[in-house]
Amino acid sequence: MKINFDKTQPFMPAPTQGPGRKFIYNVLRGPLPPEESSRLCNRCGACAQACPVYKIQKREPASPRGRHQLLRFLLGRQFAAGTKKADILRPAQSCIMCGQCTAACSVLAPTAAHMAWLKYALGFCGGGFWRGLWSKIVYKFNKPAYTPPQGAQITAFYMPAAGGSAHYAASLRIIGKEHRGAEIMDEGLLLGRATLMQGAAAAAKILDKIKARYEALLCPQPPPIITDDIANYRALKLSTEIDEKYQNIAAAARFITDYMPPVKPPARTGAGRRIAVQDNNLLFCGDEIARRARELFICPRADFLLELNQSPGSAGLLAYGAQHADLQQLKRAFAAACAARRLETLIVFSSAEEKFFNMLFKSYYPYAKAVHITAAAEYFYEK
């Protein structure tokens, strides 16, 4: 492409080609993040040195800026015909969703959330051919298509955790029992992920954007917003700190556990319990989130989690996020524990991480398996 630089021309058209016959965008399975979210980045590059993957790979596609721009190009339909899906997925897969880039970013661009979203939209489930085929079939008949909520008809909003899974459908079913007009609220993804990565401060920044949409959606007495993601829940509850107007939102927020059937407390000993203390478990969560989770879960379970965390059999708490300076050390401890003890179960607090860790384990730690916390409830206790 030839561009004339004779003129004073600080801006140039992007020299990429438009969509062709074999069109990558046709394979998108779900909605992508809103475009304004993908245009947050001004390419300053401050995120790259914060990204643990970039520090090792030293390539632009492995940097948060590259990932963010990838989404931007995708949404702008700037990839040429015949672009391979695998190529587009590679930068997304290299993201370990640690959220350090968001911490380093001045606009707090939620790149990790975007990548989770992209993986889902491109139908990545990490299960190989058969699982991929199965998910395609399921998708064919069970489209989680987003339809804008219709105001008063809505009796509840459901804000799922990122990634989407079987658990996603199950939760909706549970909510659907109580609320006939339950709707999925996809904007929540952005909100929830950003909060998870960044904590209160980030939530406040991103909330401003999302709140505008809520305002249009919510009447003075909003229907409950039900979420299965602890981070989403936290973000919603936090919204009161910013503006009194949003107290309604905070009041309407519910955690999925409110709708789950009560669980039998575990037997301290004996066959009632699937996991014994001497089994190797690892609890994966941020400190703050863990605290909230304990508050949320009813007493016996909270006790159980606490016990699990402190028990001599567990490998210890693996924390993550920008707040934790000793991230590296913890990761090393984690790897050592995995290698030494044939680690079996990892409990995580969001389904997106569940997917990520299972993918990771497949190649590195063949004995380990990650379980989502709500699914873990079923995993741990006999019905």
Added chain:
Amino acid sequence: MGNIFSKFGRARRHIEKIIGRANVHCDAVSLALNSFDGAPARALPHAVLDIPDAARLQQVIKTLYEFGVPYVPRTAGTNHDGGAVPLKGGAVLNLSALDKITLINTEQGWAEVEPGVVNQRLQDALLPLGFFYAPDPASMVFSTIGGNAALNAGGAKTLKYGSTAANILAAEVITPQGEILNLSKADNGPDLTALLTRSEGTLCVITRLRVKILPRPKNLKTFKAYFASLENTMNGVRDIIAAGILPAALEAMDKTTMDATQTPYPAGAEALLIIELDSDEKTAAKQELEIMQILANNKAVTIETADDEAARRKLWAGRRAAASSLARLAPNLLSLDSAFARSSLPESIKKIRGIFAKYNVRAGMVFHAGDGNVHPNIVFDETNLFEAAQVKKAVKEIHMLTAQAGGSISGEHGIGIEKRAAMAFMFDEAALGLMRKIKAAFDPENLANPDKILPIATRGAPRAAPQYLCDIIERIKQNRAAGRAMIITGLGTKFKTRGRDKAALSSAGLNQVLDIDKVNYTVTAQAGCALKDIAALLAERGMYLPVPAARGSIGGAFAAKTFADFADYITGIDFLLPDGVFISLGGKHVKNSAGYDLPRLLHGSMGAYAFITALTVRTFAAPAPKAAQRKFEFFRPCAQAALIKKVFDSDNLFNPFVFGGAQ
């Protein structure tokens, strides 16, 4: 993209043999994600090559040269000028993996680093040793030293310690033909180190740098003052410089930027000024009093001070994040970096703000106020075509304004492609032609980072030579017509004209001091002025040259490289070429990273390249420390110096004995 029809397609097989198949990326996503850097421009490469080490980089460049594939070196890609955008396609050389700090020598005060080392990483490595590396661009946490060197990045500390070019002692570079060169600033002869490393990758690829490191100052004191208007701030800056105080940093910010950084500030504040002193305790106490007085005179609203590290960090936090936090305002950022003479700073800023108002663009202003460098950071949305067009017009006008005010369109970001067209505002055809010839001499195939820096068109009339040079130009022209070689001398302290038949061209007649600017702290003198005379004139006004007053003329001291770091203090230079063409570069602005570094190239050139007629030098409020005077000796010209000789003087007319002509 890597198909056999493209130029890279044919070279691919060979390159895969050198760096391995896994390091050659030709997929659409890798290409798209290497098509941009920190600037708005974009262009797709044909391939991205991850270079594992310097040795293989040489082989890769040789292969690319053989097959005629253009290439662009790239490390972090955080520049503001589109310098890492592969305009002609070809290969992007990803040098980020060359990130080793190979050696730190605290005794002699240097560190050896590879180009991919992040600035902050070097600082962190030096911290426990009690040293620091002076250039600290605001992006130091994520920009690399290779990139800093290529663009002559500045930073807050540039005011006192000079920008990156002043802090590079030696370099190992690879020429476009794939030849490894070891260059050193201290070598006799013209300073090729600065010319090559500062060329934004258009003349060479940097593979190793030896940078100057300095002991950390013990006594740091930081002030942060808020003002009710930007004019007051700039007047304050001017007064501080005029009082002869040389702070380690003198940084300012306007209200738009203060809002964007989200740091709290007192009500009614329109601008802030950060002043950092690192002089010894006795001087600092005196300077502190003076600064307080100046700030009070200029109606500072609030003044905060910090002595310890934690408080200092707090004061600096907002400034460091200034550029990137403007992203909060709009999705696109265009960061300009005009540099002005410090005396003209207040009115230039007023004009720039007028331009913003005229085109209704949103911009935050950040200033390296102490060295007259202004960053109008324009935020806009490129999808809004009207807004983008307005920004385009405003940018053009700012560049024209800068050129008219005698400033530099780029103080520290470099030219790349964003400011390329504006180079024509700043340089006339003669100067640009010289730079083009240098590029063509080093890189005849135009493969190394092609189409950067130099504009295609030139505009405006050539700069007229001043009246006092008419005779000399006439003589040069006559000699040239007669094919007579000329021997260029200053006051004759270094060597005497021996040839009878050769026309001696002495600068002894050019002995006027043209301008002494007490506010800007610069002096402009004709080349034949004796250093002692200039020093005496300046001493009356309480100003001092940066070098001791040695024997001989100022032009002679510069051309013969009498003092190793004299070039660091030269802000402007006028010279005549062997065909009588007058070229004037730079001016009274302290910072400059526009175009090739010709002033540094002439440092130590022994008059073999050009006849220097006038120099503008930074001055200081305290006498220079006794610098070691270099022993005068002729240099043995290397092949590259000879290449440049051909560019300047193809007939070998000026000082022909230097490049081996008949003596």
